[in-house]
Amino acid sequence: MGDTVGDGRTPRQEPHPMPRLALFALAVCVLAVVAAVVSFTQGLWIGVVWILLAGLASNMTWYYFRKAKIEAHRAATTD
16 A cells, blocks of 8 residues: 555655764764763763763764765766
C-alpha cells in the first residue's frame, strides 16, 4: 500500500538529506574535546584519552560527510 509507483515499479529510496552518522561523530568529537579540556584543567592526565577519542571521531566525521557527498553526487548524476 503506497509502496509502488502507478506502473507497478517500486520507487527508489531517496538518500537522507543529512548524514546522520557524521553528525553523531561530530557530536562525539565536540564532547570529547570538552571532556579533555575539563580533565586538563583539573590536572588529570586522562585528558590524553579524550584527545585520542576526539581525533578518532573527527576522522569518522570527515569520512561520513565525504561518503554522503559522493553518494549524493552519484544520485544526482544517475537520475
